[in-house]
Amino acid sequence: MSGAHDQRVLVFAPIGRDGPASVELFRGSSLEAINCRDLAELVTEMVNGVGAVFVAEEALFGKDTGPLAQWIESQPPWSDLPFVVLTSHRDQPAVVAWRRSIVSLLRNVSLLERPVQPMTLTSAVQSALRARRRQYEIRTLLAAREQIAQELEKLVAERTRALAETNEQLRLEMEERARVEETLRQAQKIEAIGQLTGGVAHDFNNLLMVISGGLDMLDRQTDPNRRRRLMDGMIQAAQRGASLTRQLLAFSRRQTLRPEPVDVAMQIGGMRELLDRSLRGDVHVEFDFPDQLWPVEVDPGELELVILNLAVNARDAMPNGGTIVVRGENLPDVSEEEISGDYVRLSVVDTGVGMPPEILSRVFEPFFTTKEIGKGSGLGLAQVHGFATQSRGTVRIKSQLGQGTAIELYLPRSEDIPSKHRHLIDFNKARPKKNDQGQVLLVEDDEEVAALVGEMLAQLGYGVTRAASAAAALGALADGRPVDVIFSDIMMPGGMNGVELAREIKRRRSDIPVLLTSGYAEASVHEAQNAGIQILPKPYQLEELAAALSAARSGLRLDAAAKRSNSC
Numbered sequence: 001m002s003g004a005h006d007q008r009v010l011v012f013a014p015i016g017r018d019g020p021a022s023v024e025l026f027r028g029s030s031l032e033a034i035n036c037r038d039l040a041e042l043v044t045e046m047v048n049g050v051g052a053v054f055v056a057e058e059a060l061f062g063k064d065t066g067p068l069a070q071w072i073e074s075q076p077p078w079s080d081l082p083f084v085v086l087t088s089h090r091d092q093p094a095v096v097a098w099r100r101s102i103v104s105l106l107r108n109v110s111l112l113e114r115p116v117q118p119m120t121l122t123s124a125v126q127s128a129l130r131a132r133r134r135q136y137e138i139r140t141l142l143a144a145r146e147q148i149a150q151e152l153e154k155l156v157a158e159r160t161r162a163l164a165e166t167n168e169q170l171r172l173e174m175e176e177r178a179r180v181e182e183t184l185r186q187a188q189k190i191e192a193i194g195q196l197t198g199g200v201a202h203d204f205n206n207l208l209m210v211i212s213g214g215l216d217m218l219d220r221q222t223d224p225n226r227r228r229r230l231m232d233g234m235i236q237a238a239q240r241g242a243s244l245t246r247q248l249l250a251f252s253r254r255q256t257l258r259p260e261p262v263d264v265a266m267q268i269g270g271m272r273e274l275l276d277r278s279l280r281g282d283v284h285v286e287f288d289f290p291d292q293l294w295p296v297e298v299d300p301g302e303l304e305l306v307i308l309n310l311a312v313n314a315r316d317a318m319p320n321g322g323t324i325v326v327r328g329e330n331l332p333d334v335s336e337e338e339i340s341g342d343y344v345r346l347s348v349v350d351t352g353v354g355m356p357p358e359i360l361s362r363v364f365e366p367f368f369t370t371k372e373i374g375k376g377s378g379l380g381l382a383q384v385h386g387f388a389t390q391s392r393g394t395v396r397i398k399s400q401l402g403q404g405t406a407i408e409l410y411l412p413r414s415e416d417i418p419s420k421h422r423h424l425i426d427f428n429k430a431r432p433k434k435n436d437q438g439q440v441l442l443v444e445d446d447e448e449v450a451a452l453v454g455e456m457l458a459q460l461g462y463g464v465t466r467a468a469s470a471a472a473a474l475g476a477l478a479d480g481r482p483v484d485v486i487f488s489d490i491m492m493p494g495g496m497n498g499v500e501l502a503r504e505i506k507r508r509r510s511d512i513p514v515l516l517t518s519g520y521a522e523a524s525v526h527e528a529q530n531a532g533i534q535i536l537p538k539p540y541q542l543e544e545l546a547a548a549l550s551a552a553r554s555g556l557r558l559d560a561a562a563k564r565s566n567s568c
Helices: 018-028 039-048 066-073 093-106 118-218 224-251 264-269 272-278 300-316 380-390 447-459 470-478 498-508 522-530 542-567
Strands: 009-012 033-035 052-056 083-087 109-113 260-262 283-288 296-298 322-335 340-349 394-400 404-412 438-443 462-467 485-489 514-518 534-537
Touching: 009 018, 009 039, 018 033, 018 052, 018 118, 039 052, 039 066, 052 118, 066 093, 083 093, 083 118, 093 109, 109 118, 118 224, 260 300, 264 283, 264 300, 264 322, 264 340, 272 283, 283 300, 296 300, 296 404, 300 322, 300 340, 300 380, 300 404, 322 404, 380 394, 380 404, 438 447, 438 470, 447 462, 447 485, 447 542, 462 470, 470 485, 470 498, 485 498, 485 542, 498 514, 498 522, 514 542, 534 542
Parallel strands: 009 033, 009 052, 052 083, 083 109, 283 322, 438 462, 438 485, 485 514, 514 534
Antiparallel strands: 260 296, 322 340, 340 404, 394 404
């Protein structure tokens, strides 16, 4: 619609003088009025713009009002064109029914019955125009709202696009950061592996030098005393290698721990003689344990090694002598990021030289040491950290230059009652026996190891039958050879490991005890323990082998006695 025609009054009264007279009347009231001669002209002018329509009812009677009805139906939602209809006095039923249909067709209708006063007609038309103006105001508001909505939608689209671009940039930056961090982690891993392998190679090359050089010199010596010194040196080197392996496993948290309830005061208090032998005369050890110190859930042997390790470190930190205090404290309801619950804090405190911050931040790194070359592997505190973490605890260190160092182990409290015995088995008390101990089926694929172990078993008084695989061992049993105990390595070729062999032997011959050995095979070790099969860790000495074989055979006899008791 054109804005210039929005307030026009269209007059459609083609019979007599009603049309021209009405136009003059409206124009006299300053209204723009248009006289339409027929219905087609009326609809055309309505299309061009209209404020109100004044129509005489007889102008529509009998006419095709389809175009008018179509225009009315096609009005926009804001529009409801007002009609002022001049009616007659005719009240015949047909006329009344037709009049109702016209009112329904026009929708927004005001009826004026003849005769009508000019003022009344003018007032009715002016009211219709005012209503139409309000419709146009609504149209303007709707148009403004639509424009605002479009602008807002455009702004939202721009902001969304900017946000998407920002998110994409952020995603790219995050990916780049992740890539850089992964590269850094890989570099750190490579550096750590290099440091680890370098340290292991250095220490083991020294040990192998002692052993290989000693063996070479052994054939060249005839003096028994010098041969004895060479053998003692090689034995010591082998023991150092075994200790280094234990430290590596502890550091990597891959050692096989056997946690049990431990009375800390009794276990560590029994180390007095060992500590006195390991420390200098100017270093004194004091124990500070309360009477009601809780038991802890740890491997007792590994706990002793950790305390001995910390005590030796404390001794080295006190070149002029001093005091080492081993203290235990109950810590109920600990709630921290690493640990939560009841813990026992076991502290080893010295009065030594202390450590500066740059050293303190690196003490748990593998192969980091401030000692002279050959005085330490640098795995001691890494082993302590691995043991504490694997025992579901943690370790902390406090140190100040000139005031000493305190290393604190946080170990989980045990609700069970600890054993009154400090050691379940003392391997050092086992002694080789020269008499006939029976027949051992040795299952070992390594020729050199098999030869050595065969000599050790012969030294203990056992007859030895060797099998190089699990299948060969089962074949030896099937031949009916006399076998009193089977001693097998866990890791072997042929598809069947030592644990599977032990299970098959128990199924076929439950009367034969089985003892397994392993250097390191974590999954199989756990599997063997779950199956109740005893394991002797490598490397082992003659006395340890004798004790383990005796324990395996005794354990089997105890199991058999228990079965007989239950069957009764």
